Amino acid sequence: xxxAGPILAAAVVLLANAVALVGVARNRAGRPEVExxxxxxxxxxxxxxxxxTGVFLRLEWQHSLPGSKVDWPWFDRAKLESLxxxxxxxxxxxxxxxxxxxxxxxYVVLEYDGPAWALWLEAREAEPEETPPGSSRISASRLxxxxxxxxxGELRRLHAERSRYVIVPAIVGAGRTGDGPGGKVVLGGHIxxxxxxxxxxxxxxxxxxxxxxxxxxAVPAPPRDEARSGPPVLPRRHAPPRYExxxxxxxxxxxxxxxxxxxx
Numbered sequence: 001x002x003x004a005g006p007i008l009a010a011a012v013v014l015l016a017n018a019v020a021l022v023g024v025a026r027n028r029a030g031r032p033e034v035e036x037x038x039x040x041x042x043x044x045x046x047x048x049x050x051x052x053t054g055v056f057l058r059l060e061w062q063h064s065l066p067g068s069k070v071d072w073p074w075f076d077r078a079k080l081e082s083l084x085x086x087x088x089x090x091x092x093x094x095x096x097x098x099x100x101x102x103x104x105x106x107y108v109v110l111e112y113d114g115p116a117w118a119l120w121l122e123a124r125e126a127e128p129e130e131t132p133p134g135s136s137r138i139s140a141s142r143l144x145x146x147x148x149x150x151x152x153g154e155l156r157r158l159h160a161e162r163s164r165y166v167i168v169p170a171i172v173g174a175g176r177t178g179d180g181p182g183g184k185v186v187l188g189g190h191i192x193x194x195x196x197x198x199x200x201x202x203x204x205x206x207x208x209x210x211x212x213x214x215x216x217x218a219v220p221a222p223p224r225d226e227a228r229s230g231p232p233v234l235p236r237r238h239a240p241p242r243y244e245x246x247x248x249x250x251x252x253x254x255x256x257x258x259x260x261x262x263x264x
Contacts, residue, residue, distance in 0.1 A: 034162050034249035040241035042141045046198050055206040056198045061110055061143035066123040070177045075189035080174045091185050103173040108191055109147040109159050110166045116144035135238040169195045169253055205260045
């Protein structure tokens with residue numbers, strides 16, 4: 001009986017691994033749902049520690065339109081109701097509160113280096129506090145949300161170009177963004193987070209990234225402000241990207257790294 005526990009635990013681990021491998025195989029079977037070439041701007045290396053053995057990339061996207069009172073003007077009440085949010089009931093029951101409705105799972109369309117990015121960049125550069133000036137043009141992510149829905153197939157029909165429009169599962173919410181005419185509550189949508197935001201780089205593709213990570217680690221950290229507590233804050237990189245990544249999404253809208261290439 002004493003041996004049954006370890007054997008059962010090992011069997012559970014093996015079963016979980018088998019299920020995971022089957023899921024990966026199904027996701028990658030057939031033609032990729034998306035194949036897009038991104039750079040370090042959209043896929044910087046995720047933070048690591050001295051104990052880290054693998055390399056992960058973090059999917060970076062723009063979370064709001066600069067200068068706007070809402071995250072995204074297109075993510076309005078009508079769009080929220082199309083996702084199943086009961087805006088009328090929420091407004092009636094909690095009119096005087098600043099809470100949010102229970103978040104929901106949906107699919108978000110991220111446009112890469114298109115008209116939405118041009119609009120975002122124009123709005124960002126119109127802000128006087130951009131530091132250093134022009135940094136967004138060379139280092140900011142060019143992935144910008146443009147749509148959200150419950151049916152990824154319908155979203156793909158509306159945004160057919162697979163090298164520009166990435167459809168990702170995400171968690172979205174709704175909240176009060178202000179008051180309109182006559183005291184009417186104005187609601188707006190929020191993209192809280194993308195479900196798969198960190199992507200593992202296979203060992204056979206990570207040599208370049210490992211070299212860059214070692215070079216970054218060798219750069220001395222800036223002097224710590226003695227008036228502040230906690231670890232020193234590293235300056236944000238405002239330099240051109242050093243690599244590009246061929247990223248693919250499969251049938252389940254889960255990503256994997258297909259290639260990593262150096263940039264000049």
